[in-house]
Amino acid sequence: MQIVRDIDTEIGEDSPPERVVAWMLNRFAGRRLVVTTAFGMEGCALIDMIARHGVPVPVLYLDTGFLFPETLQLRDRLARRYPHLSFENRGTSLTPEAQETLYGPELWARDPDTCCNLRKVDPMRRALGDVDVWVTGLTRSQSPSRAGLRVVEWDWKYQLLGVHPLATWDRNRVWEYVQQHGVPYNELHGRGYPTLGCTHCTLPVAGNVTGEYTREGRWRGMEKNECGLHQIVGKAS
Numbered sequence: 126m127q128i129v130r131d132i133d134t135e136i137g138e139d140s141p142p143e144r145v146v147a148w149m150l151n152r153f154a155g156r157r158l159v160v161t162t163a164f165g166m167e168g169c170a171l172i173d174m175i176a177r178h179g180v181p182v183p184v185l186y187l188d189t190g191f192l193f194p195e196t197l198q199l200r201d202r203l204a205r206r207y208p209h210l211s212f213e214n215r216g217t218s219l220t221p222e223a224q225e226t227l228y229g230p231e232l233w234a235r236d237p238d239t240c241c242n243l244r245k246v247d248p249m250r251r252a253l254g255d256v257d258v259w260v261t262g263l264t265r266s267q268s269p270s271r272a273g274l275r276v277v278e279w280d281w282k283y284q285l286l287g288v289h290p291l292a293t294w295d296r297n298r299v300w301e302y303v304q305q306h307g308v309p310y311n312e313l314h315g316r317g318y319p320t321l322g323c324t325h326c327t328l329p330v331a332g333n334v335t336g337e338y339t340r341e342g343r344w345r346g347m348e349k350n351e352c353g354l355h356q357i358v359g360k361a362s
């Protein structure tokens with residue numbers, strides 16, 4: 126992909142996240158650029174970095190209908206702190222009750238892939254339909270499947286440019302940033318939840334302390350460890 130090859134000469138893979146953010150806001154000014162978040166700690170740090178530039182970037186999120194109350198409270202705290210960013214829910218219109226009628230009870234326990242497709246993947250595909258640049262808080266250290274993540278890469282799944290400013294950071298570094306800058310974060314991190322997803326599929330991890338990342342608490346007892354939103358190819362094409 127020519128645009129990715131051009132960009133490789135503009136921003137290095139080891140560039141600090143703050144520099145990547147400054148570069149992308151300038152490079153893609155006037156393009157349809159959005160950040161998406163599930164309100165994990167990485168997303169909060171990323172939102173803060175972007176907000177410092179005073180640019181009105183849309184922050185899209187998916188209310189699956191099964192978010193923790195603490196996650197929704199965090200959304201409200203972030204919206205109050207960064208009033209020039211627009212926090213937009215792009216979640217499905219399929220209510221939990223309608224899903225139960227159509228697919229039966231507790232789909233997440235019987236067929237979590239279908240449940241994630243209905244409540245996350247399909248809505249995200251719709252949300253990104255008219256977007257040029259998709260900014261995420263993904264990092265390489267989050268899972269083996271994300272180890273090859275590039276700072277800027279063509280996203281074949283959604284056919285747009287993905288920018289991942291925090292790619293080189295780990296949770297400790299993110300936690301340092303959050304503390305340094307007083308960034309709001311989900312209080313559940315302090316109660317043993319390293320990551321936050323839907324209430325049905327997210328459990329606390331014994332011994333976990335704020336600043337330690339693991340995906341152990343997600344879809345426990347199942348093969349699944351990704352919701353399917355991100356298809357990491359790990360190479361420029």
Ligand code: SF4
Nearest residue numbers: 233237240241323326
């Ligand atoms: S995380 Fe669980 S409840 Fe949420 S969409 Fe996926 S399977 Fe459904």
